[in-house]
Amino acid sequence: MSGTDSAESATRLSAHFDATIAHDQRIEPRDWMPDGYRATLVRQIAQHAHSEIIGMQPEGEWITKAPSLRRKAILFAKVQDEAGHGLYLYSAAETLGIDRDELTERLLQGRQKYSSIFNYPTLSFADVGVIGWFVDGAAICNQVPLCRSSYGPYARAMVRVCKEESFHQRQGFELLLTMMRGTEAQRAQVQDAVDRWWWPSLMMFGPPDDDSPNSAQSMAWKIKRHSNDELRRRFVDMTVPQAEFLGVTLPDPELRWNEERGTHDFGTPDYAELMRVIKGDGPCNAQRMERRTKAHEDGAWVREAAAAHAAKQQALRETTKEGTAA
């Protein structure tokens, strides 16, 4: 193929890709796509997958400490779901030609990130409820539009995740309702958890739009459907009436309904804190990574043993087959 031919072919492929996006059709794994699109997806999906896996830790700590068998079973199911979500997402990432092990390695080496929210500690059982309500609520705001993301496998994984996420949010809210009907001390615990998780939850939506370098391109490619600030605003609008119902106060003196704009005005999260936590300097970063690394290393013998067993069985089958053939 001459240089001109290949240039022409690249233009044609690129035009076809653009047209597919413009017509709101999905890009599928074996389609041609720009390198930047592929790299952005790998980064975003991997980061999302890592978040689900690391996200098992803050709540996992409470499985043995949950106050009843019912709460233990619920929490166990929820943490198992987070593992499942991570695996759906790693599966989607692999369709882009990257190996799951490579992604794990990048996480363990700190070359890929996970959501800042999981670097905060879970100090009381009320935190489990608030995580379900805020963190999973914020995740739903983020993820529902991603069900229409332009990359097919990612969008399909998000459909599965979203179906399950609603259980997560509702169990959290129900937990908090139960505690709010309890003693004064329990209500104080809930308010304390709300005070600690509110701002970090708002930070989950990422930096403000004017400081989010990748956003515009991601939206043009329809990987993302709404800006960080738009999603943050939706989350606030969704959560305020729920807080009123629950009887807790959201810790933002600037929070009020804006009749004219038909939405809430609210304060600005401490984005310097967000940057610090993302860069590794949050309250639990070291602990989370340490535990993830240990789990990976502790599991090494299981992976090796299973592979050895599979190889042995395979060899046995082949011997038997040869025996039969002879």
Next chain:
Amino acid sequence: MSSSWPLYEVFVRGKRGLNHVHVGSLHAADERMALTNARDLYTRRNEGVSIWVVRSDAITASTPDEKDPFFSPSGDKVYRHPTFYAIPDDVPHI
């Protein structure tokens, strides 16, 4: 640290009477583990009554942009569709 566990594609039959549908992939040491992992990963809420797993490298697929030559044989055969045939309106049950 390259993976010694191969990749499997997973297909789930949602209920009796439906086809198996591709739902995703997973890594497993062998077929049996792939099947049990698929159950735990893709059918935690009764999403299936039957699961197939198949090694990803055993699948042969058509090339990407499925718009093109590979499917063109069916593109110009309008006579394969019922609407190709003009039948008077007053012929019953056709």
